[in-house]
Every structure is written in C-alpha cells, then in structure tokens.
Amino acid sequence: MRRPTPARQRLRALDGAAISAVQSQLDLRTDDLLTQSSMGGAVEHRSNIPSRPGMFALGPAARPVAVPEDLDSPGGRKAAGRVSLPHHVRWSGPDVMFDLGDVADRARVYELVLQEGTEDDVRFYIDADELLLLWDRLVLPPWVRRAWGERYARRRSLQLGC
Secondary structure, three states: OOOOOHHHHHHHHOOHHHHHHHHHHHHHHHHHHHHHHHOOOOOOOOOOOOOOOOOOOOOHHHOOOOOOOOOOOOOOOOOOOEEEOOOOOOOOOOOOEEEOOOHHHHHHHHHHHHHHOOHHHHHHHOOHHHHHHHHHHOOOOHHHHHHHHHHHHHHHOOOOOO
C-alpha cells in the first residue's frame, strides 16, 4: 500500500466541517461555470468567478496579445515563400518549414504568430488584408479574436466575428 502524501495527511487531519466548507466552495465554482455554459455563454479562462484578494490570473489568457497599430503601414519587410518560425513562436516539436504560398500553411503560421508572436513577429509574418481573408478559418482563442476584432473595429470600422 502506498504511503499518503503530506497533503493527504493534512487533509485527513481536518475535521468534517472544514472539509465540507472546502467542498462547498469547489461546488460553487463548478456550478458557476456550468451555469455559464448551460446558459449558452462561453466558458473562458477569464471567468466571472470572484477570486480571493491577492490572486492574479495565470495562463495564456493573462498574456498580452501583440496587436501592432502600424500593421497596415507600407514599407515593412514581409515574410514570403518558405519560412521556419522562431522558437518563441513555435516552441514545441522539431523545426517545420511552412509554405506561405499554401493557404493551409499560411493559416497555421497566422494562428501561431497571432497567439505566440511579438509585435515584430506580427509585422513580419502577418499581412492585414490577408488576415481578413483567412479570419473565418483561423482557430484562435477568444481573447486573441477579441483583441484583433477591436483593432479592426478601430482602424477599419469592421466588425469581425469573435
């Protein structure tokens, strides 16, 4: 039989009332998420669940999304042909060559750069007009879609599906 971990030993030491209090807090949070989902609302990383003072958001949704205001400016160097993304953009797996002339490869590059890239990466790999053409086929998290939707609403008076 395995020895209980220190955390399990402390949990066993708690009295029944303390365990019930912790379980009810967990149930409340789970119910809140389920209620949001069952009402048709999207359950996101940034939920409306109240957090304890001093807590802060972690994970991908907490990172800023790189949305350069000067993306439409002419004159910047743009990627073309076959490219390999920098390690900070495509950080898992072996190096892969993407053909920007191929729509599927271009869409994958756009997804990776919009989620993981810096403003310089976005300026180099993303074409603003091409992004509009690919928008509906890109698989992007809600916070990235929102950030780019706000940019196009502000700069071009366009409403993108977020």
